[in-house]
Structures are given as structure tokens and as C-alpha cells.
Amino acid sequence: MPRPSRDLHPGAWWLWALGLAAAATATTNPLLLVLLVAVTGFVVAMRRSDQPWSGSFRLYLLIGAVIVLVRVAFRAVLGGEATGQVLLDLPFVGLPGWASGVRLLGPITVDSVLAGFYDGLRLATIVICVGAANALANPKRLLKSMPPALYEIGTAVVVAVSVLPQLSDSLRRVRAARRLRGVPGGRIARLRGVVVPVMEDALERSMALAAGMDARGYGRSGELTRRQRRTTGVLMLTGLLGICVGTYGLLDGTAPRWLGPPLLAGGAALALLGFVSAGRRVQRTRYRPDRWAPPELLVALCGVAVAAGMYAVVGRDYTLVHPGIPGTPGVTLVSVLVVLVGVVPAFVAPPAPVTARAVAEEPPRRVAA
Amino acid sequence: MIELRRLSFAYDDSTPPVLHEADLTVTEGELLLVAGRTGTGKSTLLGSFTGLVPTFTGGLLTGDVVIDGRSVLADPPRERAHLVGYVGQDPSAGFVTDTVEEELAYGMEQLGTPPSTMRRRVEETLDLLGIADLRARDLRTLSGGQQQRVAIGSVLTMHPRVLVLDEPTSALDPTAAEEVLATLTRLVQDVGLGVVVAEHRLERVLPFADRMVLLDGAGGLLVGSPDELMRDSPVAPPIVELGRWADWEPLPLAVRDARRRASGLRSTLGHAPAASRAAGPVLLEAHGVRVGYGRILAVRDVSVGLHAGQVTALMGRNGSGKSSLLWALQGSRARAAGSVAVAGDDPAKVSAQERRRLAGLVPQTPADLLYLDTVEDELAAADRDSDRRPGHARSLLDQLAPDVPGRAHPRDLSEGQRLALVLAIVLSSDPPVVLLDEPTRGLDYPGKAALARILQGFADAGRAVLVSSHDVEFVAQVADRVVVLAEGEVVSSGPTARVVAESPAFAPQVLKVLGHGWLTVPQVEDAVREQLA
Numbered sequence: 049m050p051r052p053s054r055d056l057h058p059g060a061w062w063l064w065a066l067g068l069a070a071a072a073t074a075t076t077n078p079l080l081l082v083l084l085v086a087v088t089g090f091v092v093a094m095r096r097s098d099q100p101w102s103g104s105f106r107l108y109l110l111i112g113a114v115i116v117l118v119r120v121a122f123r124a125v126l127g128g129e130a131t132g133q134v135l136l137d138l139p140f141v142g143l144p145g146w147a148s149g150v151r152l153l154g155p156i157t158v159d160s161v162l163a164g165f166y167d168g169l170r171l172a173t174i175v176i177c178v179g180a181a182n183a184l185a186n187p188k189r190l191l192k193s194m195p196p197a198l199y200e201i202g203t204a205v206v207v208a209v210s211v212l213p214q215l216s217d218s219l220r221r222v223r224a225a226r227r228l229r230g231v232p233g234g235r236i237a238r239l240r241g242v243v244v245p246v247m248e249d250a251l252e253r254s255m256a257l258a259a260g261m262d263a264r265g266y267g268r269s270g271e272l273t274r275r276q277r278r279t280t281g282v283l284m285l286t287g288l289l290g291i292c293v294g295t296y297g298l299l300d301g302t303a304p305r306w307l308g309p310p311l312l313a314g315g316a317a318l319a320l321l322g323f324v325s326a327g328r329r330v331q332r333t334r335y336r337p338d339r340w341a342p343p344e345l346l347v348a349l350c351g352v353a354v355a356a357g358m359y360a361v362v363g364r365d366y367t368l369v370h371p372g373i374p375g376t377p378g379v380t381l382v383s384v385l386v387v388l389v390g391v392v393p394a395f396v397a398p399p400a401p402v403t404a405r406a407v408a409e410e411p412p413r414r415v416a417a
Numbered sequence: 418m419i420e421l422r423r424l425s426f427a428y429d430d431s432t433p434p435v436l437h438e439a440d441l442t443v444t445e446g447e448l449l450l451v452a453g454r455t456g457t458g459k460s461t462l463l464g465s466f467t468g469l470v471p472t473f474t475g476g477l478l479t480g481d482v483v484i485d486g487r488s489v490l491a492d493p494p495r496e497r498a499h500l501v502g503y504v505g506q507d508p509s510a511g512f513v514t515d516t517v518e519e520e521l522a523y524g525m526e527q528l529g530t531p532p533s534t535m536r537r538r539v540e541e542t543l544d545l546l547g548i549a550d551l552r553a554r555d556l557r558t559l560s561g562g563q564q565q566r567v568a569i570g571s572v573l574t575m576h577p578r579v580l581v582l583d584e585p586t587s588a589l590d591p592t593a594a595e596e597v598l599a600t601l602t603r604l605v606q607d608v609g610l611g612v613v614v615a616e617h618r619l620e621r622v623l624p625f626a627d628r629m630v631l632l633d634g635a636g637g638l639l640v641g642s643p644d645e646l647m648r649d650s651p652v653a654p655p656i657v658e659l660g661r662w663a664d665w666e667p668l669p670l671a672v673r674d675a676r677r678r679a680s681g682l683r684s685t686l687g688h689a690p691a692a693s694r695a696a697g698p699v700l701l702e703a704h705g706v707r708v709g710y711g712r713i714l715a716v717r718d719v720s721v722g723l724h725a726g727q728v729t730a731l732m733g734r735n736g737s738g739k740s741s742l743l744w745a746l747q748g749s750r751a752r753a754a755g756s757v758a759v760a761g762d763d764p765a766k767v768s769a770q771e772r773r774r775l776a777g778l779v780p781q782t783p784a785d786l787l788y789l790d791t792v793e794d795e796l797a798a799a800d801r802d803s804d805r806r807p808g809h810a811r812s813l814l815d816q817l818a819p820d821v822p823g824r825a826h827p828r829d830l831s832e833g834q835r836l837a838l839v840l841a842i843v844l845s846s847d848p849p850v851v852l853l854d855e856p857t858r859g860l861d862y863p864g865k866a867a868l869a870r871i872l873q874g875f876a877d878a879g880r881a882v883l884v885s886s887h888d889v890e891f892v893a894q895v896a897d898r899v900v901v902l903a904e905g906e907v908v909s910s911g912p913t914a915r916v917v918a919e920s921p922a923f924a925p926q927v928l929k930v931l932g933h934g935w936l937t938v939p940q941v942e943d944a945v946r947e948q949l950a
Contacts, residue, residue, distance in 0.1 A: 099515070099555075186515065225785035227749050227769040228778050229842055230802030237798075244788040248828070253510060259473050260511025264572065265498030265527035335522035335535050 053401040055097075058185030059193050060344040060397075064091075065181030067351025068390050071358035072173040075369035076166040077377045080387060081173045085112070087390040088180040095393065096183050097400035107216075108179025112172030119168025124156045133158045159373045166373075184400075193338055195327060218249040276325070283322030290315020347393040357386035418611055419443045419466065419501070419579050424480035425636070426461055426470060435461045437636030438480070443579055443611045448601065450622050450643065451615040453632030454651055455861045456831055459583075459615040462632065466581050466613065467503040468494035484578065499528055502572030502580045507588065508564045509556070517543075517559075517567050518552045524575040535574075542570045545608075546600055561735045562593025566600055573604070579611040580604065586621050587858065590734045590887040591922045594621050601625070617861050620654035620890060620926055623647070624671035644668045652862050655890055656926040658938040675930045682931065686944060689914065689934035694897055697725030700881040701746065701776065701850045706755035708741045708905075715741040717905040718755070723850060723881035728872050730896035730913070731885040732923055738905035739885040740781065743852045746883070747778040759850055773803070776850040777843035779836070781858075784828070786839050792830070793823040795842060803846040814841035817871050832859035833867065840871070851875055853884040857891050869895040893917065893925035893936040 065088070072084050089109075096102040136156040222245045261267075294312025297304070361383050362369050371377035421441040427434040435458040443449055451459050464470030471478045472493050482490045484500050494503070505511050514520045521542055525535045543549040546566050551559065559567065565585055572580065585601070586594035602625050604610045616622045623643055631639040631646045639646055644667045647657045656675050660668045663682060669675035701723040708716040716738045723729055731739050744750035746757055748764025749772070757763055759775040767775070780786070789795045796810040803809075814821055818837035827835060836856055844851070853872075857865050865888070872895050875882050886892055892899060892913065899916040901909040901923070909916050914934040917923045927935050935941055 189515075221780075221782070222785045224744070224749055225780050225782075228747070228773065228780065229786050229799065230770055230773055230846070241788045245785050248784070255473065256505060256507065256510035257513070259469050259494075260503075260505060261513055262472070262494040263467050263469060263498060263501075263503040263511075264513075264524040265495050265575070266513075268495045268498070268527060332526055333529050333532055333535065335519065335526055335532065335539070 053399040057338045057344040058190035060347040061185035062181045063348035064351035065177045067355040069174045069177035070355035074358045079379050081169045083387045091394040092180050102183050105183035112176045115172040116168035120164040123160045123164030280325040287319025346396045350392045354390045420483040422481040426478045428476040434636045439638045446609040447627040448605045448612045450626035450629045457632040457634040467501050502577035504568045504582045506584045508568030512556050520571045538574045542574050546570045561589045562596045565597045581613045672929045700725050701759050703757045707753040708745045709753045725879050727897040728876045728882040729898045730892040733902035737902045747776045748772045773846040777848040778852040781854040783839035787827040799842040799845040810845040833864040850881045857888045865891050889925050
């Protein structure tokens with residue numbers, strides 16, 4: 049029997065994706081990283097909807113590839129490990145004395161390329177995990193689930209994220225329009241011919257959206273006294289300051305003992321108070337909010353399990369997750385199984401509802417100025 | 418209920434004020450129409466109700482805005498949200514959520530309305546606007562008229578005292594516009610809301626307006642009953658032009674009133690003369706054109722021929738395939754089937770550069786073509802791109818719109834000037850076929866008349882022109898032939914007078930009043946002058 053489709057709580061998808069991203073930060077083993085990318089790709093393919101943001105996953109894959117390439121190129125050009133087999137023997141470029149720490153060119157070795165590749169792949173995997181969350185979870189519903197204190201920051205982030213598919217829309221439209229007036233000569237001119245109208249379009253859209261939201265009461269302060277507002281601000285600021293100094297004290301071994309844990313705890317408590325106070329300030333209610341049901345819990349747990357599992361593997365077998373540069377990376381059954389836990393949501397999450405969007409006939413309209 | 422007191426607005430000290438000591442009161446249960454030429458400050462006036470001016474525009478606003486006896490001048494828009502509901506020009510640009518139901522609830526969530534009340538008001542509003550069957554729909558899949566009604570609903574749920582709408586029908590086809598206006602009159606009459614509407618398309622709104630504000634362009638407001646103000650208004654729908662010319666007193670604003678007055682004129686006029694312009698050879702010949710997106714066919718087997726010396730209008734609902742057909746005829750969008758030939762060449766099979774010499778297209782957002790900082794630079798780039806001598810595009814622009822300053826930034830031009838600039842750029846490669854996609858957006862009556870003259874000038878110079886539009890009055894002015902699309906198919910095509918007479922939705926006002934093939938006021942004036950001579 050086909051399962052009834054519905055949207056999963058966006059928070060569940062984000063927890064899952066962040067869990068996978070956390071697992072990626074723990075390792076530089078390219079085999080595990082590629083497996084992580086494959087897992088996210090599979091889940092996205094199985095459970096994404098036909099909404100515009102779902103298409104953005106491909107873009108993140110592309111960004112991932114670019115990150116890897118750039119990383120490798122930088123390692124090669126700026127030098128790094130001078131050990132290992134030489135691939136291409138380039139001369140050093142002499143730099144003036146003030147840049148003595150920096151090496152330019154020099155022999156490109158297998159080690160430097162590999163180090164760049166491992167490093168880049170890790171960063172790319174993290175980006176792709178975030179992209180998966182973006183493709184699976186409706187960014188606007190995520191906003192609805194934000195705790196009240198984070199609501200305004202959340203909106204700013206969500207609007208920024210949802211600009212991406214709109215950008216690709218207007219990019220398509222402007223490129224079609226460009227062909228109507230011939231292609232200008234230089235590369236710069238050609239780029240400008242696309243970038244300027246697209247940016248103008250994005251700016252106008254965001255202004256229209258901001259005006260629309262403002263006119264509908266977004267960000268109302270309600271009946272709040274100046275004093276309450278000041279209390280919230282002071283609590284938040286002192287709290288954050290405490291957290292910062294506390295973290296520093298904890299991480300810096302030479303700092304006096306009393307600076308670490310007590311300040312951190314105190315700061316966290318103050319910030320929490322600030323949060324509560326700020327949350328009370330936002331007099332918002334929710335219309336039919338998303339609820340956490342068993343599938344949501346399972347999906348989120350999978351993410352947490354992958355992250356926890358990976359850190360456990362790091363503790364047991366450091367060379368497995370951080371293979372040395374000269375040497376072949378390997379995997380163990382346990383490490384593969386840990387990553388494969390991330391694939392479970394492809395089956396336990398309900399399928400996304402199909403809206404069967406009719407494709408708009410006319411190219412997206414722009415707001416008349 | 419809501420009052421503007423000696424309200425003045427200027428962007429800065431050096432520019433002339435947009436509003437100067439304006440006084441205006443909106444009362445419950447009335448529909449107030451705001452009219453005026455482009456750029457006289459209609460949007461500024463509306464924005465001062467909601468607080469979007471000056472919050473989002475900058476500038477200096479003085480005077481006072483009073484709602485129910487309380488000054489709200491210093492309140493930002495969000496603090497007025499429960500008093501003033503605002504619906505912008507493009508409703509889809511202001512949508513925050515994804516589905517109809519969530520969109521209706523969004524404003525109430527911001528106000529902190531209790532969940533049970535929200536639930537109840539959403540249901541009430543769905544019924545009031547007749548959109549209950551759309552509740553779970555994705556907002557992007559709605560038609561223009563449906564989107565506009567959802568946008569109205571999304572502010573109504575906050576129970577505002579006044580509803581402010583900026584050009585609610587200008588992007589809509591005639592049928593969708595009627596839906597929206599019916600909704601607005603219902604709100605005025607049944608709910609007792611005060612409704613303020615700014616609109617270019619006066620022929621649509623005028624019959625429903627209780628009072629009217631006319632902006633004089635120097636910052637002043639003329640407030641009065643529509644039939645008084647229409648006597649000297651610089652913007653007037655054809656029915657008013659006809660009434661003024663025939664000295665009807667009081668001036669008729671609705672077709673029904675005018676028909677009663679026109680019986681004498683009808684009998685003296687008789688039948689309209691047949692269209693005068695002769696069709697030249699066929700410049701663009703299309704057979705069985707089909708355009709698809711995935712599994713959806715936007716254009717199904719359309720055959721059309723564009724003659725030299727004629728302006729053809731493409732009409733149809735929003736989403737009936739007009740844009741897709743234009744892009745396919747120009748050759749930039751791939752066809753799934755069919756053939757297109759301009760002077761024997763298929764524009765889809767040649768390079769983009771070559772294509773521009775066959776057919777020029779002005780897209781729905783002309784600004785997409787502009788990317789340089791000054792008008793001069795744009796024109797110079799156009800000359801280079803089309804291998805013309807310097808100054809070629811400038812001379813074209815001077816013929817279309819004589820006084821466009823060369824140093825101005827293209828974005829600072831008026832809608833009409835920007836359209837002329839894009840037309841000059843498109844024409845710089847001297848294509849025999851010119852295609853325009855919805856060019857009348859944001860143009861007032863004089864602007865549309867100027868555009869009609871320009872397009873007819875192209876036809877007189879031996880070009881073939883195809884213009885898509887749902888502005889029936891504009892089509893009546895400009896077109897020799899009309900092609901009507903529905904669901905991507907041609908449902909009707911032929912001489913303008915015959916095609917628009919067949920469909921009440923596409924008939925211009927003069928035809929509705931006089932019948933017998935009369936389309937425009939100048940046509941009637943000429944005929945009477947000839948009779949007298």
C-alpha cells in the first residue's frame with residue numbers, strides 16, 4: 049500500500065543533515081566522504097518534493113566540485129608539503145622579503161595535491177550536506193518552527209536561502225533576453241550584461257518582499273516597554289560575552305582555571321535568560337504548526353547516530369579516519385555501517401507530497417518599478 | 418476614519434514635492450479611486466496610508482496621518498498592519514508562505530491572534546472571496562486573478578479598517594480583472610470596508626468608484642465625484658472621451674449609461690468603415706508551431722502569418738501561451754514541432770546575431786535588456802552590436818521618444834521612455850518583423866496612445882508587428898488583426914472589429930456603446946467630421 053505523503057518536519061531534515069555534516073568534519077578519509085555524499089544524494093533523490101527549492105541540490109553538488117578544484121589548485125600553486133613524488137617541477141617564484149613565509153609555485157608533488165584533495169573533499173561534503181537539507185526541507189516551514197527569540201534572525205536567513213531558486217529563474221530570463229540584443233564583445237561586458245539585470249531583479253524582489261512582510265506586521269514589537277527591551281539586550285550581551293571568554297578560558301591551557309567552566313556556564317545561563325525574555329517579546333502565534341511524530345524522531349536520530357558513530361570510530365582508530373598522506377586510505381565494516389545509517393531516512397520518512405505544479409507559461413514577471 | 422492632514426512628501430530638498438499639503442479622508446464603505454498620469458505620485462499617496470512611504474522609499478513626509486483619531490505618522494508599516502491592509506502591484510512578489518491557507522494566516526500570526534480565532538477567520542475569508550477550493554494549492558500555481566484575490570484575503574484576515582490596493586488589475590486579463598473588482602465591491606458593500614484603489618485602467622474601475630482623487634502632477638489632490646473630475650482629467654477612458662466629445666451631461670462612466678445616451682449617435686453613424694490599411698506580403702509565416710515544457714504543451718499547432726504593413730494583436734487569458742508563441746516565433750525558444758520562416762530563413766536555425774536581423778522581440782520586462790549606466794552607452798552598444806554607424810540607434814530613439822536625456826541612467830527613465838529605449842535597441846538591427854510582449858504595463862492613456870502611434874508607424878514603414886496584450890482598449894487602437902489564443906490554440910483570428918465583437922470580454926468600450934464595428938473615439942470623430950464636410 050503506498051504510504052500517505054506529507055511534509056516531514058523541516059527540523060528533522062536539518063538535524064539529519066547536520067549530523068552527516070558533523071560526521072564529515074571528523075574525517076578526511078576520501079572513501080568515507082564520498083560515501084557520505086552518495087548517502088545524501090540518495091536520500092535527496094528519494095524524498096525531495098517537486099518544489100522549486102528541491103532543484104537546488106544540483107547547484108550544491110556543483111559548488112562542492114568547485115571547492116575541491118580550488119583547494120587542490122591552491123595547494124599546488126602556493127606549495128605545501130614538499131615531500132613525495134614530484135608531478136610537475138615548477139621553479140620557485142622569488143618573493144620579496146616581507147612575504148618570506150609564503151611559497152609560490154615550486155615543485156608540485158603528489159602529496160600536496162592529495163592533501164588539497166582530501167581537505168577540499170571534506171569541506172565539499174559539509175556544503176553538500178547543508179544543500180541536502182536545503183533541498184529536502186521547506187525553508188519557509190523551517191522558519192515557522194524557529195523558537196520565538198530566533199524568529200527574526202531566522203527570517204533573514206530563510207529569505208536569503210530562498211533567493212537562490214529565484215536567482216536561477218531570473219538568470220534564465222535575462223540570458224534569454226541577452227540573446228535578443230546581440231552578444232557584446234568582451235568577456236567582462238558579456239558577464240556584466242547578465243549580472244547587472246539579475247542583481248537589479250534580486251534587489252527589487254527582496255525590496256518588494258520586505259515591504260510586503262512589513263505591511264503585514266512582520267517584526268512588530270507589540271506592547272513592550274523600553275525597560276523590558278533594555279533588560280533583554282543587557283542579558284543577551286553579557287551572556288554572549290561570558291560564553292566567549294569562558295570558551296577561551298577552557299581552550300587556552302595557560303589561562304587561569306577559574307576563567308573557564310564557571311564563566312561559560314554563567315554566560316550560557318544569562319544568554320538563556322535573554323532568550324526567554326526575547327521570546328516573550330515576540331507576540332506571535334502559530335497557525336497549525338508542524339508536529340514531531342515518530343518518522344521525524346527517527347530521521348533526526350539517524351543524523352545524530354551517524355555523527356556519534358563517526359566520533360566513536362575516530363576515538364578507536366585514528367589512522368582510519370585520517371589516513372596519512374603517503375599511503376592508501378582504507379575502510380572498515382564498522383565505519384561503512386556508521387555512514388550507511390544515514391540512508392535510513394530514505395525509507396522511514398514519508399514521501400513528499402506531489403503538488404503537480406503546472407509550469408508557468410509566461411516567464412516569471414518582475415515587479416513593475 | 419482614516420485622514421491625511423496637510424500631507425507633504427519630497428525625496429529631498431532639491432526636488433519638487435511629490436505631494437504638497439494634501440488633505441484626504443477615507444470613510445467606511447466607500448471605494449476611493451486614485452488616478453493621475455504616470456509619475457504623479459499615486460504610489461506615494463498609497464504608501465503614506467500604510468507607512469511604506471517613507472520607511473521604504475526614503476524622503477521627508479510631513480503633515481499627519483490619523484486613523485480613528487490617533488496619529489500614526491511615526492508608526493512603521495508593521496505597527497499599522499491591523500489597521501491598514503496593503504496589496505502591492507505584483508501580489509506574487511509579496512507572498513511569504515507557500516500555500517493559500519498559510520498565506521491567509523501569516524498576518525494573523527504576526528499579530529499574535531489566538532489559534533482558534535485564526536482558524537475561524539481563515540475559513541470565513543476563504544468563503545468571502547470564493548477561494549475555498551484553492552485552500553491547499555501552491556501559490557505559484559494560481560492564475561493571476563486568483564493570486565490577487567489571495568493577496569486581498571491575506572490582509573483581510575487581519576480585519577483592517579482600510580484596504581489599499583496598488584494597480585490591482587493592471588497585470589490581469591479582462592475576466593480575471595472582473596473577478597477581482599467583484600470581490601472589491603463586495604467588500605465595500607457587505608463588509609463596509611474603506612477601499613483605496615490606484616489604477617491606470619480606469620475603464621475597469623471607474624463604474625465602481627464612489628469617490629475619486631486626481632493627482633495633478635504638482636503635488637496637489639483634486640477630490641470629488643468621478644463624473645465631475647473626469648470632465649477635465651488628463652487620463653480618461655474611451656467612454657469618457659466619447660462623452661466629452663458628444664457633450665453628454667452628466668458624463669457617463671459605465672457602458673450601460675452611455676448606451677442609453679448614444680441612441681441618436683448610433684443611428685447617424687451607421688456602420689464603421691472597413692479597415693483602411695492594406696496588407697503587404699507575408700513577412701513571417703508559421704505553420705503548426707508547438708512549444709512544450711516537459712509534458713505540458715504551451716502552444717499547440719499554431720499557424721499564423723504576419724503581413725508587412727499590419728499590426729497584429731495576440732490576445733488571450735494569462736497563461737494561454739502568448740509569451741511562448743512570441744519567443745518561438747522569434748526563434749530563441751525551441752519549437753517541439755512546426756516551421757517558422759522569415760524571408761525564407763528559419764530564425765531558430767541561425768545564430769543569435771543573424772536572428773536579430775530577422776525578428777526583434779521586446780520581452781515582458783524590457784529592463785532585462787539594459788545593463789549599462791547611461792542611455793548613451795546603451796545606444797552606442799546597440800550600434801556596435803548591429804554593425805551600424807554611431808548614432809543610428811540614437812536617431813531611432815529620437816523618432817520614438819524625442820527628449821530622452823542621453824546622460825540619464827536607464828532605470829531613472831519613465832516606463833514609456835524605457836520602452837522606447839529598448840525598442841530603439843531592438844530596432845537597431847533593422848528587423849522586418851517586430852514582436853512585443855505585453856508592452857503596455859505601467860503606461861497611462863497618453864503613453865499607450867503614443868505607443869500605438871509608434872507601432873502603426875512601424876507598420877506604415879513596411880514592417881510586420883505582432884503585439885501581445887490583454888488591454889482591449891489598446892488593441893482596439895493599434896491592431897489591424899487579432900489572434901486569440903486559449904490553452905495554446907488559436908480560437909479566433911481575423912480583422913480586429915470582427916474578432917473583438919465576437920467576445921464580450923475582448924470588446925472595447927466604444928464597441929460596446931456604439932456597436933457596428935466602431936472601435937475607438939478618433940475613428941468616430943473622423944467619421945462625423947467627414948459627414949459634416
